[in-house]
Amino acid sequence: QSALTQPASVSGSPGQSITISCTGTSSDFADFHYVSWYQQHPGKAPQLLIYDVRYRPSGVSHRFSGSKSDNTASLTISGLQAEDEAHYYCSSYTSTSLVFGGGTKLTVL
Amino acid sequence: EVQLVESGGGLVQPGGSLRLSCAASGFTLSSYEMNWVRQAPGKGLEWVSYISNGDSGISYADSVKGRFTISRDNAKNSLYLQMDSLRAEDTAVYYCVKAAGTAADNWGQGTLVTVSS
Numbered sequence: 433q434s435a436l437t438q439p440a441s442v443s444g445s446p447g448q449s450i451t452i453s454c455t456g457t458s459s460d461f462a463d464f465h466y467v468s469w470y471q472q473h474p475g476k477a478p479q480l481l482i483y484d485v486r487y488r489p490s491g492v493s494h495r496f497s498g499s500k501s502d503n504t505a506s507l508t509i510s511g512l513q514a515e516d517e518a519h520y521y522c523s524s525y526t527s528t529s530l531v532f533g534g535g536t537k538l539t540v541l
Numbered sequence: 542e543v544q545l546v547e548s549g550g551g552l553v554q555p556g557g558s559l560r561l562s563c564a565a566s567g568f569t570l571s572s573y574e575m576n577w578v579r580q581a582p583g584k585g586l587e588w589v590s591y592i593s594n595g596d597s598g599i600s601y602a603d604s605v606k607g608r609f610t611i612s613r614d615n616a617k618n619s620l621y622l623q624m625d626s627l628r629a630e631d632t633a634v635y636y637c638v639k640a641a642g643t644a645a646d647n648w649g650q651g652t653l654v655t656v657s658s
Contacts, residue, residue, distance in 0.1 A: 466643035470586075477636060477651055478586065483644035521586050525643040528591050528600040530576060535585040 436522055436533035443539040449510040452536045454522030456503040466525035467505040469498060472535075473518045481520075482507060514540050543567040543647045545637045550652030557627050557656070563620040563637030563649055571615040574640040577622050579633035580651075589635070590622065605631075627656045 437455045444450040456464055467485045470478040480489055482498035485505060495516075497508045509516055517540045522533040549561040561577070577589040590611040591600045599611055610623040620637055634651040641647075 468644035470645070472586075477648040478645075479648070480644055480646050483642070483646070489646060519585075523586075523645070528593075528598055529602075530578070530588040530591075530645060532578075532586040532588065 435531045436524060438520075438522060438533040438536045440534070441537045441539065443541055444509075444512045445541045446512050446514065448512050449508060450512060450538065452507045452509075452520050452522075452538070454505040454507070454533050456524065464503070464505070464524040465500075467498070467500060468523045468525065469496075469505075469507045470521045470523065471518050472521065478521065509538070512540055516540055543639065545639060545647060545649035547635065547637050547649045547652035550635065550654045552655045552657065553627055554658050555628060555656055558623070558625045559627065559654060561622040561624065561635055561637075561652060561654070563622075565618045565620065565637075565639070568639070570613060570618045570620060575611075575613065575620050576638040576640060576645065577611065577620075578636045578638050578645070578648075579631075579654075580636070581630075581633040584633075587633070591640075592620070624654070627654075629656050632656050 442450050469482040471481050472478040481496050485500045486498045495510045499506050520536045524531045544566045546564045553559050574594050576591050579587050579589050592611045608626045613620045632655050634653050636651045637649040638645045639647040
């Protein structure tokens, strides 16, 4: 059982915005500052989208943004595109491990 | 360009052993924290093991503790995962993952481990 809870699926139409939530369910992660988000297309390795809650690595589209409120982190994708259809995982960092959420399947209608 | 290339996966019987390797290029492996992360077929990501940049810190998920051993060879710029007493539930794609600060910024393409009789 993941310590981080994500919705199993979300969907949206091209051009719309969607938000994926990630909630810390354990007291160990209730105050997590080091949340990152990953995108994974079928058959491919995950790729880092967001780190430290809200920062984008070089090369990641500005359409992806991250935020956090209390013990819930969120990934927002604006201007949905067909290529955004993928699985998305949140993760919380401790000093010696990573904890992942269960993943969210994004379907672009 | 950072590259991580895993090898060593394959089919193994329950109770058997495998050693995964991860060849790193484009950066000095010894300067970074590294992880192994796995993904069972059709399932989500599961962190497996961590090694600090000075090798002073090593940790494992409870599910593999006592059976898996992480190590690195700085001269070969390579990371390893020795997996013993393998179980069916260890079947997964295993990713070698470079950490930058508080996130996993580079992932290998993965190597498939199948534990089955």
